[in-house]
Amino acid sequence: MIMLLTGMLATAVLAGGVLALAALGEVLAERVGVTNLGVEGLMALGAVTAVMTVSTMHSPWVGLLVAIMVGAVGGMVFAFGAVVMRANQVLCGLATTFMGLGLSTALGHSYAGQPVETTFGHVSIPLLSSIPIIGPALFGQNILIIPIYVLLPLAAHFIMFRTRHGLNMRAVGENPAAADAAGIPVMAMRFWYVTLGGAMAGMAGGYLTLTYVPVWSEGMVAGRGWIALALVIFAGYRPVIVTLSALLFGLVTALSFVGQAHNWPIDPAFLNMLPYIGTMAFIIVPVVVWHRMRRVMAAPAALAQPYYRDVR
C-alpha cells in the first residue's frame, strides 16, 4: 500500500509539473487581461525543440533553455496580434495553437519515436528524499520539481499580491483604463506578461520531453495545454492554488497509470479519458455546487478585452 501510494504520488508530481508550469504562465497572462489559447501549440513547440536541441547539444539545460526561448518567441508572436494589434484574442490564440502544432510536427518529423537520451536525471536530496511517501516524490526525482512546485508559484504569489508592481499588474487586468490613467504602461505590461506566459508554456513542453515522456511523437501534448487553461479557471487565477490543482490533476493521471499497471478491468482507452473527464468535472462541479464560488473565483474583469485608449 505504501509502495503504491509512493509510486502514485511520484507519478502525480512528475505529470503535474507539466500542467503546473503551463498553468502558472497562463495565470500571469490572464491576470493582465489576455487569454492565450495558444498554450497547447507553444507547449508542442517547446517539446519538439527541446528534443531537437538535446540530440545535438547533449545538455538538458540547453534543451530547456531553447524550449523557453521558443515559447517566449511564440508568446511574442501571439502578443503582437492580440496585444499590439488588438486583434481578437480567441482567434489569435487558436491560430497560435494551429501554427505551433503544425510546425512542431513538421520540425519533429525525423525525430518522431526516437527515445531522448539526454534528460534530467534522477537527483536525490539526502535526508529529505527518505521521508516516507512524499520524500521520493518531491526530493527524489529531478532537479526541476522544487522550482516548479515551490519557488515559481511562491515568487509569483509574492510579486502579484505583495508588491506594488503586482498591484499594477492586477489593475491592468481589472480596469485597464484606470490603470492607464494612473500611468501604468498597459500595453507593455500585457505584452511582456503574455511573453513570459508563453516562455513558461515552452518550458512546460521542454519539461515534458526532458523528464516525463522522453520521446517526441505527434500529438504528444495531447490537450495538456487546454487542461492547463481549465485549471487556471478552476484555481480562480491564483498562482499557489493553480499549482496545487495541477498536482491534484497529476493524481488523476497517475490513477490511470496505476489502473493500467494493475490490469484493472477497464479498457486503457477509458482510463486515458480520465484526465479530460476530470477537467470537465473540475470546472463544472464547483460552480454548480457552490454558487458563491463564482464571485470568489471570478476572472479579471477586463479578461479577453482589448484595450483602446481612445474608445470609451
Place this chain on the structure above:
Amino acid sequence: MATRAFQRLPTAPAGRILALRLVAIALSLCIIAGVLALSGHSPGMLAELILRSTLGSRFGLEDLMLFMCPLLLTGAAVTVCGTIGLWNIGAEGQFYAGAIAATGVALGLHGPVLIMLPLMTIAGILGGMAWITVPTLARAYAGVNEIITTLLLNFIASLLTYYLTTGPWRDRISGAQVSTQRLSVSIPEMWGIVHWGFPVAIVIVVGLALILSRTRWGYEIRIGGANPEAARYAGIPVRLRIISVMLLSGGLAGLAGMFEVAGTVHRLQGGMANNFGYLGIVVAVLARGSCLNVIPAALLMALILDSGIVMQTQQLSASVILAITGLILFMIAIGDELAHYRPVATKPAKGKAS
C-alpha cells in the same frame, strides 16, 4: 495625445475587411513561399502543380467537393453558435460522435437503404447533439466557459473512436487497423466520387441563412448575441435560445460526421475527423457570422486542404497545412482589426479626452 491620424470605428465596413483579408492572405502566401524557398523547394513550381491538380483536373475538383462537404457543416455549426456569441470549439468531437452513432446504426441494423440512410442521419444528428449536451447545460445554467468544455470533449470522442475501432467494432473481415469493416449502406454518388451529401450540405447552409435572417427565432438569437442584457429585458428567453443554438450546432457537426462515414470513408476510422472540426472554426471566422458566406469560406479552406495532398507528394508533411491555416487565421484576425480604422484628416486636436 498628439493629433491622431486614425479613428477606430465600432463596425468595420465590409469592403475594407475584404480588401484587408486579401492583403492578409497574400502576405501569408508570401511568408509560406519564403519558407518553402528557404527549405529548398521551388514555390513557383509548387504553386503551378497545386493549381493544376486541384482546379485543373477532374480528380482535384471531386476531392475539393468532398473536402467542402464536412467543412460546410462544421463551419455552419461554429457560425450558428457564434451568432449568439458562443464558441463551439468541439465540432471535432461532435463530428466523431455523429460518425459513431451513424456507424452504430449501420452495424447494428439491417434494412433497405431508403430506411437505413434516414435512420443513420437521425442517429448522426442526435450523436452530435448528445456530445454537446454537457457543455450546453453548463453554459446555460452555470455560466461555465464553453470553449474549454467543448474542446475537452474532442479528446474523449477521439479516444472513444479509437476504443471502438480497435475493440468491439474492429474490422474482422479485412483486418484494417483502427477501423471498422466497410459499411453496407452508403450515400449514393452523384458525380464521380462526390456523394449527395454535398448538395444537401449546401441546401442546409442556405436554409440556415434564411432561418437566421427571416424567422423570429433567428432574430432572437442575433439579439441575444449582440446584447444579452437587452435581449433579456425584451423578454427573450436567452437561456433557452442558448440551449437550442448549441444543440443545433452539435447536430450540424454530428451530421458532418455521418456524411463522412456514409459518403466518403464508408467506415469508422480513428483520426477520420481530419481536423474538420477545428477547420470549421476557420471557416466560420472567414464567414464572419453569415451562413451564406460559409460556402465561399469552405471552398477556400477545401482548396488549402486539397493543396495539402499535393504537398504530401512533394515530401512535405501534411501537418504543414495546419501551420499554414494557423498563419492565415492569424493574419486575418489582425486584418479584421485593422479594418476598423479609418484615416482622418489631421486637424488641430480639439480635446484631449475625445
